[in-house]
Amino acid sequence: MTRSPATPLAPPKARRRLRETAALTQTQLADRVGVTPGTVRAWESGRTTPRGRKREAYAKLLKTLAEEETARQARQEQEKQEEQAKRNQEREQKQAQKQDQEGLREPELKPEPEPEPKPEPVALTPAQAFDALYAFSAPALVRQTFLLTGRREQARESVERAFQAAWERWPEVARDRDPVGWVRATAYEYALSPWQRLRPRHRHPEPPPADPGDRTLLNTLLRLPPRHRRTLVLYDGVGLDLPETAAETEASTPATANRLLRAREAVAGRLPALADPQVLHLRLAELASNERLRAAEPPTVRRGGERRARFWTRAAIAFTVALIGTTALTVRTAPTHYEPPVSPGQAVRGVPQRVAPGALSDEELELRQKLRDQLQDGPERLSPRLE
Known part of the structure; x- marks a missing residue:
């Protein structure tokens, strides 16, 4: 869940003063926080109060503006002191020139002060920026x-897969206005995918929360349709505005509402004590905070994503090579000329049926005996004799 909604905020008048002192319009401040100008107008008038992630971003921006105002005041004070010192120095130089003209003193050459080197901004490498976002x-x-x-x-696996996808498209994600939102949308899509039900691990249920209230709330959430559940978690859990929730769920604002x-x-029908959205937000935060959920280290996630990318790259190369080999074999063994097909067979009619053998007649017996008595291999061999 997001951080505690009790993040301290400046009073509404102080918020407006800080924005005007920084020369920011409500539209510019809304773009930096990620909300609409009407929302900023409501925050500065005190009609509404930011919640969740927007409250943290707004409080952080106000703190930055206050620090910039303090730094600006200190810089102005330092400039005044430098201006006063410059005037004193000019006054002393004029007095010295006057004394030189009168011959009372010799002119002195004062070395100019060397400018202090400005610290160079530290640029993070892509891996360091990714690790910071993950942590x-x-x-x-x-x-x-x-x-x-x-x-x-x-x-845990859904979040790791989302960050691995972000690492594969890091130039695009790093330039995104809300990198966390990009990763969150990817993780939600992977977690709510219908294909998760086909995995063997899905058939074995995990132990429920120990607290009966947490167990009832979790069962109530899981009974909601996935789209309703995602909308409820984004709005009442994360603290997004309605247009942002609609954009992340790829739905219109009326449909999201x-x-x-x-x-x-549905939640209030099963748990009437959670009818108040503020109470529901706190209970969702408590439910998620009570569970011992762990996340892998950033280098482990990056290496896992790189191994997965290498595996699929090699698989694609192997499939391409196999396809090329199959195509070459087909081209090599394919016929190069036309072979007419064999005509279909035709039935032959008029052939007498074959009769099974039976007892021989007297004529056949006589003929067989005659054939056995006669020589079958021709006449006898001639041999020379003496007469």
Whole structure:
């Protein structure tokens, strides 16, 4: 789940003052936080209060603006001091020139102060940036995915697969406005895939939560349709706005609102104490926090993704080579000229039927005896004799 919703925020008037001091419009601040200008207007007027991830992002931005304002004030004070020191130096130089003209002192040459070297920004390598993103968001994503599936290992595997896909497309993900949202959408799609039911591991249920209340809430969530469950987790669990939830679930805003209302109605029908969205948000956070969910180390995930990519690359190469070999063999053994097909056989009529052998007649017996008595190999061999 996301961090605690009790992240401290400045008062509404202070929020507006910080934004105006930084010369930011409501549209510019909304783009940096990832919300609409109307939402920022409501936050600054005090009509609504941000929740979940948006609250953390807004509080972090306000803290940055406050630090920039403090730094700006310190810089202005330093500039004033430098200006005053410059004026004093010019005054002293004028007095020295006047004394030189009067012959009271000899001019002195003062060396100019060397400018201080500015620290160069430290650029992160792609692997370091990926490891930082994984360490920051992986634990929360595993807990969120657990609410969708109710399976600890499946939640961990889904998040790892999502980060492996992000590492394969890292140039694209690194430039994305919300890299965590990209990984979260990929992990949710993998976790809620219908193909997960065909895996042998899915046939063996995992032990339920120890607390009866957590077990009841988890069973209630798993009874919801996958789309309703995902919408409820994103809005009441993660803390996204309705348009952002609709964009991540690839649905229209009215359809997303309808799914959210139906999911809340189903949860409230089974657990009336969770009819309040704030209470539901806290219970979802407690349910995910009570489970011992682990995430692998970033280098392990990166190496696993690279091994998987190498395996599929080699498999594709092997399949291509086999296809080329099969094609070459077919071309080599295929006939080079036309061979007419063998005409179909025709039935022959008028042939007498073959009669089975029986007893011989007297004539046949006589003929057989005659053939046996006579020489079968011709006349006898001639041999010379003396007369």
